Amino acid sequence: MEDLFLSSNGSQLGSFSPLHGGALNAAAEYFNIPADKWLDISTGINPASWPIPAIPTAVWQRLPEDQRDREDGLEQVALNYYLRDTECADSRIQRSNILASAGSQQAIRLLPNLYNAIFRGSKAKRTAKVWITAGSYAEHGIAWEEQGHRVNKVACEKITQLLTQQPVDVLILLNPDNPSGHRWSAEQLLKWWSILHSRGGWLIVDEAFMDTTPEHSLVGQVEHEGLFVLRSVGKFFGLAGLRLGFVLSAEKTTKQLRKMLGPWAVSHPSQYLGRLALQDKEWINKQRYDLSQQSLRLAALLETYFSCRCEGTDLFQTLHHTKSEYIFNQLAKQAVLVRFLPATNKTPAGLRFGLPKNTEANWQHLESALASLKI
Template sequence: MLEHGGNLQQAAQQYGRPLADWLDISTGINPQHYPIPALEPSLFQRLPPVTESLHAAARAYYGCQHVLACAGSQAALQLLPTLRPPCRVAMPRTMYQEHAHAWQRTGHEIQFFEQTPDSRILQQSDVLLVCNPNNPTGHLYATDKLLDWHAQLATRGGWLVVDEAFMDTTPQHSLASHTGQAGLWVLRSLGKFFGLAGLRVGFLLGEPTALAQVESRLGPWSVTGPSQYIASLALADHAWQQHMRAELPAQSAQLSQLLNQHGLTPTGGTDLFQYVPHPQSLRLHQVLAKHGVWTRYFAAPAALRFGLASTQDWDRLDDALTLAINSLSD
């Protein structure tokens, strides 16, 4: 299993602090989750084929014509490499690691680049995969550039796969409306923006024949009935979405300002996290953990990712950062 944010059980055991006594900002998940409605018991009693209402809500929300619900975008991420024979796949070196893991374990050859593929990598690759915006660096790829890369790949049967897990606050940059073309895949998730990671609801956007192939491999009942019900409500709640699209950028800017005040300058981020390279990131991560603040540590390059804290936790984060920075001079 790869290392991920949100591994709070591990932190609690390692540092001997009860789960309830942690401020977990390691995931980039919206701390103000979509409100969970009362649920009818029948949702738990029936087998849950994916309903047309859920797909209709997703098509409307993402602005696409073809979509397939799955048990989180992780399920689609792991399945896509099985649809091609072993081939050459290019992706950024610093990115959500599950992508490389999924393609490598199914026999594909991975070539890494730092941020943007050059012409040689594009010409040599059968699949190009990026997170947009990138996790954890926050780098945002221009839509025109992505579509140009897709056009080059598609001429020889190649794919462009774009993971848009953190795109919801900036839908104008999404490739969702362009899906339906052969060789263009987009992954979306309800885990980050909606703060509903525990529902395990994601969507794969793509060309309909290819989506049918994925659906046949996923099998029946891939998304639970309660999850489908809540997801449909969240996707259709435009007022809540608009509120969050105003609220989250302000909170992320506040987080960036707080980090800067402590000499921790983010080099990138999204409306749900800030990314801070630092030569002593491991030390900072450990000291923050000793004070009950759990961050996402990256060893190469050395960096920390800070997710958003709830309003009542800002002072606690401020105090912990003071202690962590002071520890560097001890």
Template sequence: MLEHGGRLQRAIQHYGIAREDWLDLSSGIAPWSYAIPEIPLRAWARLPETDDGLEQAASAYYGAESLLPVAGSQAAIQALPQLRGRSKVGVLSPCYAEHAEGWRRAGHELIELREDQVEQQLDSLDVLVVVNPNNPTGRLVPAEQLLDWHARLASRGGWLLVDEAFMDNTPQHSIAAHADRPGLIVLRSFGKFFGLAGVRLGFALAERALLLQLAELLGPWTVSGPTRILGQACLLDTAAHQQQIIRCTEASQRLARVLGAAGFAPTGGCDLFQYLVSDQALRLHEFMARRGILLRLFTAPLSLRFGLPASDQDFQRLEQAFNDYRKEHP
């Protein structure tokens, strides 16, 4: 299995630091979780119902006509490559590594592309995969560019797959409203913005015929009854959405200032994380970990992703660690 952030238990064992003493900044998940609604007993006792209002709440939230709830967008990432015959697939990289792995594992011809290579390669591709905003760089491809790429692919029966896992903070840049167009697939993640990654909920947005194929492949009851109730309550809580957007934006901007003041101005980022390319990344990752601060390390290129600290105390702890680092590595 590929490496991911959030591997706190492994860090606990490796560094011998108790769970309650860690500041885990290794994943791009909002550190403020939505309140869990009361879950009625019937949600635990009965098989999940698909006419309970979750799809309608998600359609309103994403502005999409047709969608399919899935057990985290990861489920769709792994299943979608099985719905095409052998294809030439371009993945805009670096990005969330499960995309390339999923298409490669399913036997497709895979090429990883930089953004400036897409125009040259697009007409030779059957599928283009874009994470937008990108994970881990935070790069945001304009909607107009994505829709142009889609039109060119769809004219030949191709797909544009856009993973909008980190888009909830900037919904004005989403292309979810266009996902009913043939050949356009948009994935949305529930857990990151709502701070509830453990519930394993996501959505695939696409034309209805493709969603029926995906549903058939995934099988029935892929999303549990309690998750459906929880997801619906969060998606309908519009006042809390705005509060979450504001505090994520403020925390991300503050995090960028902390990094800059420490001499590590971010290379990129979005409202759920900041990204730093640095030849000191490996040393800084180890230094922070030994002080109970877990970051996400990438090796190609050598870089770090910083999730959002949740409180003033967490920010002060990170700033103090940077001060200590500068003393040891002036």
């Protein structure tokens, strides 16, 4: 467990500071507060999960059959969902452009391996120059570094400048960004893809938090060679434990990724539930409205107590404060677990607040903890 708790400069902290959100059991042990007493808002996952129905016994007993050619198969259902409210979708996008994976994390790990397989014969690209926005979800950079590539960080507002001044083989963006909430328009992203493509480069866009604003998604443009879009079922649907995500790209690279994954990469129960959840239009529409309202409430509450502007998405709000580490620990002592964001050389330390489960008791728990802070 020791390697989970690092300070902003990588050294061991005297205080509790997990590298990822959701470390509830570890927090309960560290602060000696029972797990059921906590308000865990550290993850950015919808606290109102899609309601799980009964799963037929046969789904547990049998391996999932290949449904790529079926209109009601998981990948076609997912494609219909992702394209339904997307603006300017390319009519060429079809089932051959989407691949289900065991969470978007599996796709994050696969893409550096795909790059190595494609460019293994190129001395110039053998070690890719990979750029990712500073402070963003760390697993992207880790995956590329572990495959021997050089990973650099860029501030969100400096990307155009980067592409004109630095060699870039792979640009990785989270849109909207986690944890800053920064957004880029599809038009801007396609301009950057065009620059990268002219050099044989890749643009990878992680849209894990895009479900509440689907009109801004790039999934309708993935036939562009060298463009990859990742989607997650875990965040918006509140089903992180399901381990279901998707990668969308040009037909050729999707086929290569499918071969690398092999058969049965996604469990039968995950496929069964994912297919049902992605078709539940009534629940989806209600959540898009409810989450937007709850996020506005959260932002207003935080801005009241910290007197600073929050940025985020419909699933979380982020603020930067000179006493972020102190605030994190003081909230934890009152059984409120948030996500501490270590400082980088381009971003100050901060705190990410997910949405509490929407009960007045939970909102009161959070407000009481905030009101007791002495900063």
